[in-house]
Amino acid sequence: MNSSPYRHRMLPWLLVLPQLAITLVFFIWPASQALWQSVLREDAWGLSQEFVGFENFADLFADPLFLESFRITFVFSFAVAALSMVLSLLLAINADRVVRGNSTYRTLLIWPYAIAPALAGVLWFFMFNPTVGILSWLLKGAGYDWNHHASGTDAMLLVIMAAAWKQISYNFLFFLAGLQAIPKSLIEAAAIDGAGPVRRFWSIILPLLSPTTFFLLVVNVVYAFFDTFGLIHATTEGGPAGATQILVYKVYSDGFVGLDLGGSAAQSVILMTIVIALTVVQFRYVERKVAY
Amino acid sequence: MVAGLEIISGGEILIDGKVVNDLEPAERDIAMVFQNYALYPHMTVERNMAYGLKIRGLPKEEIAERVRRTAGMLELGHLLDRKPRELSGGQRQRVAMGRAIIREPRVFLFDEPLSNLDARLRVQTRLEIHRLQQETGITSLYVTHDQVEAMTLGHRIVVMNNGVAEQVGTPDEIYERPATSFVAGFIGAPPMSLLTATVCDDRRQADIAPGLRLPLPRPVSPGLEIQIGIRPENVLPCNADTGSAMTVEHVEVLGADQIAHLVRDEARLCVRLPRHSRLSAGDTLNIEVQAEAVSMFDQQTGRAI
Numbered sequence: 253m254n255s256s257p258y259r260h261r262m263l264p265w266l267l268v269l270p271q272l273a274i275t276l277v278f279f280i281w282p283a284s285q286a287l288w289q290s291v292l293r294e295d296a297w298g299l300s301q302e303f304v305g306f307e308n309f310a311d312l313f314a315d316p317l318f319l320e321s322f323r324i325t326f327v328f329s330f331a332v333a334a335l336s337m338v339l340s341l342l343l344a345i346n347a348d349r350v351v352r353g354n355s356t357y358r359t360l361l362i363w364p365y366a367i368a369p370a371l372a373g374v375l376w377f378f379m380f381n382p383t384v385g386i387l388s389w390l391l392k393g394a395g396y397d398w399n400h401h402a403s404g405t406d407a408m409l410l411v412i413m414a415a416a417w418k419q420i421s422y423n424f425l426f427f428l429a430g431l432q433a434i435p436k437s438l439i440e441a442a443a444i445d446g447a448g449p450v451r452r453f454w455s456i457i458l459p460l461l462s463p464t465t466f467f468l469l470v471v472n473v474v475y476a477f478f479d480t481f482g483l484i485h486a487t488t489e490g491g492p493a494g495a496t497q498i499l500v501y502k503v504y505s506d507g508f509v510g511l512d513l514g515g516s517a518a519q520s521v522i523l524m525t526i527v528i529a530l531t532v533v534q535f536r537y538v539e540r541k542v543a544y
Numbered sequence: 545m546v547a548g549l550e551i552i553s554g555g556e557i558l559i560d561g562k563v564v565n566d567l568e569p570a571e572r573d574i575a576m577v578f579q580n581y582a583l584y585p586h587m588t589v590e591r592n593m594a595y596g597l598k599i600r601g602l603p604k605e606e607i608a609e610r611v612r613r614t615a616g617m618l619e620l621g622h623l624l625d626r627k628p629r630e631l632s633g634g635q636r637q638r639v640a641m642g643r644a645i646i647r648e649p650r651v652f653l654f655d656e657p658l659s660n661l662d663a664r665l666r667v668q669t670r671l672e673i674h675r676l677q678q679e680t681g682i683t684s685l686y687v688t689h690d691q692v693e694a695m696t697l698g699h700r701i702v703v704m705n706n707g708v709a710e711q712v713g714t715p716d717e718i719y720e721r722p723a724t725s726f727v728a729g730f731i732g733a734p735p736m737s738l739l740t741a742t743v744c745d746d747r748r749q750a751d752i753a754p755g756l757r758l759p760l761p762r763p764v765s766p767g768l769e770i771q772i773g774i775r776p777e778n779v780l781p782c783n784a785d786t787g788s789a790m791t792v793e794h795v796e797v798l799g800a801d802q803i804a805h806l807v808r809d810e811a812r813l814c815v816r817l818p819r820h821s822r823l824s825a826g827d828t829l830n831i832e833v834q835a836e837a838v839s840m841f842d843q844q845t846g847r848a849i
Contacts, residue, residue: 460585
């Protein structure tokens, strides 16, 4: 018996060929280029190359700026993930309770997702602009002198807010779907068992949402790691003084601004390893659902 | 509504003489068994049962003791460490009951607790619920579509139709003296045969069909059109000279007895026959009905006369 639904043996191959071609040209080829570059040292004009083995990597791990960038990336990613997940969970819980106008509310909350990261960044950049921004003006009224051009903390807070805001829509959708998948009778049973709203949330709703939460945590961290380049590029450009220089941005500025191609490639190889690790985590745990 | 999960549109609900309209579900001291059991999927059987007690802040030792006792009563002792998804339907049902019983509430609510079980398990669990109710002696409100459950478990039955209570009474009252034609046509398997009849001039009989007359239990105004109801077991086969002849339309063999569906013109009724009656479709059967066994209903309102 032939288990394949296709009559010709080549047809399935033909059908996946476009996808394979795209993967090859846009992923496999650059990735192997990066791998190759990471063991070379090249002069800034690209006239000479030298094979240096793992020297680029050794240099990186000896470089305090790179390690600082690592720290910044982790702080940034987890702050973005935490902030956007907490806010979107709050929104989802409230949207779930709304009976009338439910779909309007939901649609409005999904809009930010359609905005490009760079635009989201610029939006917040303007609102917090130290001279003309409305929010920085309000903060000044409250006695805080906001200046993301000078203060590394302010700059970091700014990109965290912008990145988290952009991701709220996505998280909101998943949390809402997760909430709606919890049978109403479970909540009723808990109410009859004497649990108040707060207790119901912590002991019933949150544990039952844990698969969604874990999935979103991975997705958000990946997003903050890799998808926020445009946002940072359009706002702080990694500054001031490298305070918002996350790894992806450092790859760019070292490679294309600093023209240290070998070092930049080595960094992207390290990033690649992180992506692979996160994907493994996702497949091992998320696909199998968090056990409860 | 009784549990406090829905808003009461009118009237008052009293538990132990106390109006509970404005109380939260938690404050009403009730326990509920849901149709889909509503067990907490992320907790073990033990934690499912202990949840309500923990919230009430009972000491750990007492919770453990109560869990042990309840689990023993429901034969769940060996399942305490399992999660709900590792249990069969019947076991989940018992856990759901355990979660209700363990709280020792003032009222139990059962929302069609047996409808997700297969027929054999349903009979078994029905007996178990009966036993538990006897043992605990806690007032129980049991919602069901299955009249066998209602008849066997209920001390008092409320027959509801479109949100209106058609009759409130003991199982016997409901079976013997249905208050409306809806109850008559609902309770019993098969239920009462309902026939349109015109009262004869002698006020003590009614015409069902040309040549088919049945006696009435009480005199009614002549010429009035009424509905009469007769239970299948109250229709008796007899000799040709005393009874009325009807044609057998078909026969259902139920095992312990048989149900013959009789027809004459527009009139149809069911008769319960002993197991070995050799009747088949097309045969003629002579029947008679005792006057006391006939129920009368108003044609318009459906109320018993």
